[in-house]
Amino acid sequence: YKTDSQIIMGDFNDTTESPVVNKLKSAGVTMHKADVCTYVYRGKCDLIDHILVSPNLAGGYLNVLKVPNSISDHSILKYKFWA
Numbered sequence: 001y002k003t004d005s006q007i008i009m010g011d012f013n014d015t016t017e018s019p020v021v022n023k024l025k026s027a028g029v030t031m032h033k034a035d036v037c038t039y040v041y042r043g044k045c046d047l048i049d050h051i052l053v054s055p056n057l058a059g060g061y062l063n064v065l066k067v068p069n070s071i072s073d074h075s076i077l078k079y080k081f082w083a
Contacts, residue, residue, distance in 0.1 A: 004054065004056060005054055005056060005057055006028075006029055006052075006053065006054040006057075007051065007052070007053050007054075007057065007079075008024060008029055008050075008051070008052040008053075009049075009050065009051040009052070009077070009079075010049065010050070011048075011049050011074065012048060012049060012050050013048050013049075014048055014050075015046060015047070015048060016031060016047060016050070021050065021052075024052055025052070028054065028055070029052040029053060029054055030052060030053055030054070030055060030058045031050060031052050036062060036064045036075075037064075037075070038064060038074050038075045038076075038077060039073065039074050039075070048074075049074055049075075049077055050077070051077050051079040053079070053081065057081045058081075059081065060079055060080050060081030061079075061080055062077055062078070062079055063077070063078040063079075063080065064076070064077060064078075065077075065078060
């Protein structure tokens with residue numbers, strides 16, 4: 001559904017250049033490049049959870065909140081945007 005303000009987020013389990021994420025980006029939402037990781041497997045840091053936003057919500061920034069592994073094996077992404 002096309003609206004002026006869109007936020008797509010979730011536990012994608014997909015890297016930033018995957019076909020699914022690229023299809024979402026081609027639909028007009030923006031992915032913020034971030035030097036963060038939301039998942040570490042065998043010592044390799046990956047950003048596999050994403051928050052994508054429509055252009056009018058772009059310009060914000062991502063924060064990563066670490067949580068104990070007993071809660072989740074993923075970090076939490078928090079997106080701060082300027083309305």
